Amino acid sequence: MRNLPNSILITGASSGIGQSLAIFYAQPGKILFLWGRSEQKLQQTAQACKDKGATVYTYPIDLTNPMAATTLLNEILNEHRIDMTILAAGSGDIKAEHDLLESQDTLYNLAQLNYVTPSLMANLIARQMIEKHIQGKIILISSVAGFHSLPFATAYSSSKAGLTRFSDSLRLAVKKWKIQVTLIIPGFIDTPMSQRLECDKPFLIPINKATTQITNAIAEGKRELILPRIFNLLKWVDLIAPNCIRDLILSRIKVKQDTK
Numbered sequence: 001m002r003n004l005p006n007s008i009l010i011t012g013a014s015s016g017i018g019q020s021l022a023i024f025y026a027q028p029g030k031i032l033f034l035w036g037r038s039e040q041k042l043q044q045t046a047q048a049c050k051d052k053g054a055t056v057y058t059y060p061i062d063l064t065n066p067m068a069a070t071t072l073l074n075e076i077l078n079e080h081r082i083d084m085t086i087l088a089a090g091s092g093d094i095k096a097e098h099d100l101l102e103s104q105d106t107l108y109n110l111a112q113l114n115y116v117t118p119s120l121m122a123n124l125i126a127r128q129m130i131e132k133h134i135q136g137k138i139i140l141i142s143s144v145a146g147f148h149s150l151p152f153a154t155a156y157s158s159s160k161a162g163l164t165r166f167s168d169s170l171r172l173a174v175k176k177w178k179i180q181v182t183l184i185i186p187g188f189i190d191t192p193m194s195q196r197l198e199c200d201k202p203f204l205i206p207i208n209k210a211t212t213q214i215t216n217a218i219a220e221g222k223r224e225l226i227l228p229r230i231f232n233l234l235k236w237v238d239l240i241a242p243n244c245i246r247d248l249i250l251s252r253i254k255v256k257q258d259t260k
Contacts, residue, residue, distance in 0.1 A: 005083030005137060009033040009076070009125075011063060011118070012089030014041035017141060017189060020211045021086055028053035033076060035059045035089065063089045064109045066117040073121055077128050084137040084218075085125050087118040092143070092156050107155045114159035119166045122181075126170060130177050137180040139218060140167045144187045144226065171223055184214050185226045 008025055012018030014036030022034055026049035034049070036042035039060035046056045059076075063069050076082070091113055122138050129136045145153060146160035164183060171181035189210045205213075205228055217225035 007031040007033070007080060007082055008084045008086065009035070009082050010086045010088060011035040011121070012087075012141075013045050014038045016088070017184075017186070017207070017210065017214070018086065018088030019045045020207050021088065021214065023048050023052070024211055024215055026050075026052040026054035026056075030054045031080075032056045033059065033080070033082070035061055035063070037062055037089075063117045064112045066112055066120050069117045070120050070124060073124055077124070081132065081134065082125060082128065082136065083134065084139070085122070086139040086141075087121055088139075088141045089118070090114045090141060090143075090160075092145070092153070102153075102155050110155040110159050114156065115162040115166070118163060122166075122170060126174050126179060126181075129179050130174065135178040135180075137182065137218060138170070138174075139182045139184065142167065142183055142185045144185055146185070168223075180218075180221050182218055182222055183224045184217070185224065186210060187226075187228060187230075 006029065008022075008030065010018050010022050010025075010032065013022045013032075013034035015038070018036070019041075022032055022045050026032060030053075032046075032049055032054050034042060034046055034056060036045070036058075037060070039058075042058050042060055046058050049056050059072060061068060061072060091110060118140055122140060125136075125138060128134070129138075140163060142164045143156070143160040145157040146162075146164045164185065167181060167183040171183075174181060187205070189205050189207060210227060213227050214225065
Protein backbone atom coordinates (compact mmCIF):
# COMPACT_ATOMS: atom_id res chain seq x y z
CA MET A 1 0.00 0.00 0.00
CA ARG A 2 1.25 3.46 -0.87
CA ASN A 3 1.58 6.39 1.49
CA LEU A 4 -1.26 5.45 3.82
CA PRO A 5 -2.30 7.82 6.62
CA ASN A 6 -2.11 6.52 10.19
CA SER A 7 -5.58 7.59 11.33
CA ILE A 8 -8.65 7.43 9.11
CA LEU A 9 -12.23 8.48 9.78
CA ILE A 10 -14.87 6.84 7.58
CA THR A 11 -18.61 7.49 7.51
CA GLY A 12 -20.99 4.98 6.00
CA ALA A 13 -18.70 2.21 7.22
CA SER A 14 -21.52 -0.23 7.99
CA SER A 15 -22.02 -1.23 4.34
CA GLY A 16 -21.18 -0.57 0.71
CA ILE A 17 -18.25 1.59 -0.35
CA GLY A 18 -17.52 2.83 3.16
CA GLN A 19 -17.31 -0.70 4.54
CA SER A 20 -15.11 -1.91 1.70
CA LEU A 21 -12.70 1.01 2.09
CA ALA A 22 -12.50 0.51 5.86
CA ILE A 23 -11.47 -3.12 5.41
CA PHE A 24 -9.00 -2.16 2.67
CA TYR A 25 -7.19 0.35 4.85
CA ALA A 26 -7.19 -1.84 7.98
CA GLN A 27 -3.75 -3.08 8.96
CA PRO A 28 -1.46 -3.10 12.02
CA GLY A 29 -0.58 0.40 13.21
CA LYS A 30 -3.62 2.04 11.63
CA ILE A 31 -6.40 3.67 13.66
CA LEU A 32 -9.88 3.66 12.15
CA PHE A 33 -12.79 5.81 13.34
CA LEU A 34 -15.84 4.13 11.82
CA TRP A 35 -19.25 5.79 11.67
CA GLY A 36 -22.46 4.09 10.60
CA ARG A 37 -26.20 4.08 11.17
CA SER A 38 -26.56 0.36 11.93
CA GLU A 39 -24.64 -0.57 15.09
CA GLN A 40 -24.84 -4.29 14.31
CA LYS A 41 -23.43 -3.90 10.80
CA LEU A 42 -20.87 -1.40 12.03
CA GLN A 43 -19.58 -3.92 14.55
CA GLN A 44 -19.24 -6.49 11.78
CA THR A 45 -17.06 -4.06 9.81
CA ALA A 46 -15.08 -3.24 12.94
CA GLN A 47 -14.38 -6.90 13.64
CA ALA A 48 -13.16 -7.46 10.08
CA CYS A 49 -10.80 -4.50 10.49
CA LYS A 50 -9.58 -5.69 13.89
CA ASP A 51 -8.91 -9.12 12.41
CA LYS A 52 -6.48 -7.39 10.03
CA GLY A 53 -4.68 -5.74 12.95
CA ALA A 54 -6.15 -2.24 13.00
CA THR A 55 -7.22 -0.32 16.09
CA VAL A 56 -10.91 0.53 15.67
CA TYR A 57 -13.32 2.97 17.30
CA THR A 58 -17.01 2.77 16.33
CA TYR A 59 -19.66 5.50 16.39
CA PRO A 60 -23.28 4.51 15.62
CA ILE A 61 -24.98 7.70 14.46
CA ASP A 62 -27.76 8.93 12.17
CA LEU A 63 -26.13 11.45 9.83
CA THR A 64 -29.42 13.06 8.84
CA ASN A 65 -28.75 15.13 11.99
CA PRO A 66 -25.82 17.39 11.03
CA MET A 67 -25.58 19.05 14.45
CA ALA A 68 -25.16 15.70 16.18
CA ALA A 69 -22.55 14.75 13.60
CA THR A 70 -20.49 17.90 14.04
CA THR A 71 -20.73 17.70 17.83
CA LEU A 72 -19.36 14.16 17.75
CA LEU A 73 -16.69 15.12 15.23
CA ASN A 74 -15.52 18.00 17.42
CA GLU A 75 -15.15 15.59 20.34
CA ILE A 76 -13.01 13.25 18.24
CA LEU A 77 -10.87 16.06 16.82
CA ASN A 78 -10.21 17.39 20.31
CA GLU A 79 -8.70 14.05 21.31
CA HIS A 80 -7.24 12.64 18.11
CA ARG A 81 -5.33 13.60 15.00
CA ILE A 82 -7.16 12.66 11.78
CA ASP A 83 -4.94 12.19 8.72
CA MET A 84 -7.64 11.16 6.25
CA THR A 85 -11.42 11.35 6.16
CA ILE A 86 -13.65 9.40 3.80
CA LEU A 87 -17.22 10.73 3.83
CA ALA A 88 -19.00 7.80 2.23
CA ALA A 89 -22.37 7.88 4.02
CA GLY A 90 -25.31 8.58 1.76
CA SER A 91 -28.65 7.35 0.53
CA GLY A 92 -30.37 7.21 -2.82
CA ASP A 93 -34.07 7.03 -2.03
CA ILE A 94 -36.33 7.83 -4.98
CA LYS A 95 -39.96 8.73 -5.55
CA ALA A 96 -42.36 5.91 -4.80
CA GLU A 97 -44.26 4.72 -7.87
CA HIS A 98 -47.66 5.79 -6.52
CA ASP A 99 -46.53 9.24 -5.34
CA LEU A 100 -46.88 12.43 -7.36
CA LEU A 101 -43.57 13.78 -6.05
CA GLU A 102 -41.00 12.86 -3.43
CA SER A 103 -42.12 13.46 0.13
CA GLN A 104 -41.04 16.44 2.20
CA ASP A 105 -39.24 14.06 4.55
CA THR A 106 -37.26 12.53 1.69
CA LEU A 107 -36.18 15.94 0.44
CA TYR A 108 -35.14 17.06 3.91
CA ASN A 109 -33.35 13.87 4.95
CA LEU A 110 -31.39 13.43 1.73
CA ALA A 111 -30.36 17.08 1.73
CA GLN A 112 -28.98 16.64 5.25
CA LEU A 113 -27.38 13.24 4.70
CA ASN A 114 -25.94 13.72 1.21
CA TYR A 115 -24.97 17.38 1.32
CA VAL A 116 -25.24 19.29 4.62
CA THR A 117 -23.59 16.78 6.96
CA PRO A 118 -20.62 15.79 4.74
CA SER A 119 -20.01 19.45 3.85
CA LEU A 120 -19.98 20.51 7.50
CA MET A 121 -17.74 17.60 8.45
CA ALA A 122 -15.30 18.22 5.61
CA ASN A 123 -15.11 21.90 6.45
CA LEU A 124 -14.46 21.15 10.13
CA ILE A 125 -11.78 18.59 9.37
CA ALA A 126 -10.10 20.90 6.86
CA ARG A 127 -9.97 23.62 9.49
CA GLN A 128 -8.28 21.24 11.94
CA MET A 129 -5.78 20.17 9.30
CA ILE A 130 -4.88 23.80 8.61
CA GLU A 131 -4.54 24.70 12.29
CA LYS A 132 -2.45 21.61 13.10
CA HIS A 133 -0.41 21.73 9.87
CA ILE A 134 -1.67 18.33 8.72
CA GLN A 135 -1.23 17.75 5.00
CA GLY A 136 -4.12 15.32 5.05
CA LYS A 137 -6.70 13.90 2.69
CA ILE A 138 -10.45 14.54 2.51
CA ILE A 139 -12.45 12.18 0.32
CA LEU A 140 -16.08 12.81 -0.58
CA ILE A 141 -18.39 10.35 -2.33
CA SER A 142 -20.84 11.90 -4.78
CA SER A 143 -22.70 10.22 -7.66
CA VAL A 144 -23.10 10.50 -11.42
CA ALA A 145 -26.73 11.33 -10.56
CA GLY A 146 -25.41 14.78 -9.67
CA PHE A 147 -24.78 15.39 -13.39
CA HIS A 148 -28.41 14.86 -14.37
CA SER A 149 -31.82 16.32 -13.51
CA LEU A 150 -33.60 13.11 -12.53
CA PRO A 151 -37.38 13.62 -12.18
CA PHE A 152 -37.76 10.46 -10.06
CA ALA A 153 -34.86 11.41 -7.76
CA THR A 154 -34.94 15.18 -7.37
CA ALA A 155 -33.63 15.03 -3.79
CA TYR A 156 -30.81 12.60 -4.57
CA SER A 157 -29.57 14.21 -7.77
CA SER A 158 -29.68 17.74 -6.36
CA SER A 159 -27.98 16.82 -3.07
CA LYS A 160 -25.17 15.05 -4.92
CA ALA A 161 -24.84 17.98 -7.32
CA GLY A 162 -24.41 20.27 -4.34
CA LEU A 163 -21.78 17.99 -2.81
CA THR A 164 -19.89 17.88 -6.11
CA ARG A 165 -19.71 21.67 -6.27
CA PHE A 166 -18.78 21.92 -2.60
CA SER A 167 -15.93 19.45 -3.02
CA ASP A 168 -14.36 21.36 -5.88
CA SER A 169 -14.74 24.65 -4.03
CA LEU A 170 -13.15 23.19 -0.89
CA ARG A 171 -10.30 21.72 -2.94
CA LEU A 172 -9.41 25.18 -4.22
CA ALA A 173 -9.83 26.74 -0.78
CA VAL A 174 -7.33 24.41 0.94
CA LYS A 175 -4.90 23.84 -1.92
CA LYS A 176 -2.28 26.27 -0.56
CA TRP A 177 -2.05 24.22 2.65
CA LYS A 178 -1.36 21.07 0.59
CA ILE A 179 -4.52 19.35 1.78
CA GLN A 180 -5.82 16.84 -0.75
CA VAL A 181 -9.52 16.85 -1.61
CA THR A 182 -10.64 13.99 -3.84
CA LEU A 183 -14.18 13.61 -5.15
CA ILE A 184 -15.36 10.11 -6.07
CA ILE A 185 -18.26 10.04 -8.53
CA PRO A 186 -19.54 6.48 -8.97
CA GLY A 187 -22.19 5.14 -11.25
CA PHE A 188 -23.68 1.75 -10.45
CA ILE A 189 -21.58 -0.10 -7.87
CA ASP A 190 -22.71 -3.52 -6.65
CA THR A 191 -23.71 -2.36 -3.16
CA PRO A 192 -26.94 -2.67 -1.14
CA MET A 193 -28.05 0.77 -2.36
CA SER A 194 -27.81 -0.24 -6.03
CA GLN A 195 -29.29 -3.66 -5.34
CA ARG A 196 -32.50 -2.01 -4.12
CA LEU A 197 -33.08 -0.39 -7.52
CA GLU A 198 -35.32 -2.21 -9.98
CA CYS A 199 -33.99 -1.02 -13.33
CA ASP A 200 -31.24 -1.59 -15.86
CA LYS A 201 -27.85 -0.92 -14.25
CA PRO A 202 -25.47 -0.21 -17.12
CA PHE A 203 -21.75 -0.65 -16.48
CA LEU A 204 -22.32 -2.13 -13.00
CA ILE A 205 -18.97 -2.44 -11.19
CA PRO A 206 -18.17 -5.08 -8.53
CA ILE A 207 -17.37 -3.53 -5.16
CA ASN A 208 -13.82 -4.94 -5.09
CA LYS A 209 -13.00 -3.38 -8.46
CA ALA A 210 -14.48 -0.04 -7.38
CA THR A 211 -12.44 -0.15 -4.17
CA THR A 212 -9.23 -0.67 -6.14
CA GLN A 213 -9.97 2.26 -8.44
CA ILE A 214 -10.96 4.54 -5.55
CA THR A 215 -7.92 3.74 -3.42
CA ASN A 216 -5.62 4.20 -6.41
CA ALA A 217 -7.15 7.61 -7.09
CA ILE A 218 -6.66 8.59 -3.44
CA ALA A 219 -3.04 7.42 -3.44
CA GLU A 220 -2.34 9.30 -6.67
CA GLY A 221 -3.84 12.51 -5.30
CA LYS A 222 -6.47 12.85 -8.01
CA ARG A 223 -8.98 15.67 -7.72
CA GLU A 224 -11.79 13.57 -9.17
CA LEU A 225 -12.60 10.01 -10.17
CA ILE A 226 -15.64 9.15 -12.27
CA LEU A 227 -16.23 5.42 -12.47
CA PRO A 228 -16.74 3.76 -14.76
CA ARG A 229 -15.07 6.09 -17.24
CA ILE A 230 -17.95 5.86 -19.72
CA PHE A 231 -19.89 8.23 -17.44
CA ASN A 232 -17.42 10.98 -18.35
CA LEU A 233 -18.99 10.86 -21.82
CA LEU A 234 -22.54 10.81 -20.46
CA LYS A 235 -21.73 13.88 -18.36
CA TRP A 236 -20.83 15.85 -21.47
CA VAL A 237 -23.78 14.51 -23.43
CA ASP A 238 -26.07 15.88 -20.72
CA LEU A 239 -24.35 19.27 -20.92
CA ILE A 240 -24.31 19.73 -24.69
CA ALA A 241 -27.49 17.95 -25.79
CA PRO A 242 -30.38 20.24 -26.81
CA ASN A 243 -32.74 20.78 -23.89
CA CYS A 244 -35.69 19.19 -25.67
CA ILE A 245 -33.75 15.97 -26.32
CA ARG A 246 -32.25 15.91 -22.84
CA ASP A 247 -35.66 16.43 -21.20
CA LEU A 248 -37.22 13.70 -23.34
CA ILE A 249 -34.56 11.15 -22.39
CA LEU A 250 -34.64 11.97 -18.67
CA SER A 251 -38.44 11.98 -18.48
CA ARG A 252 -38.65 8.48 -19.97
CA ILE A 253 -36.31 6.79 -17.50
CA LYS A 254 -38.25 4.40 -15.29
CA VAL A 255 -36.81 3.30 -11.95
CA LYS A 256 -38.41 1.45 -9.05
CA GLN A 257 -36.94 0.77 -5.63
CA ASP A 258 -37.36 -2.18 -3.31
CA THR A 259 -38.76 -0.69 -0.10
CA LYS A 260 -38.01 -3.74 2.06
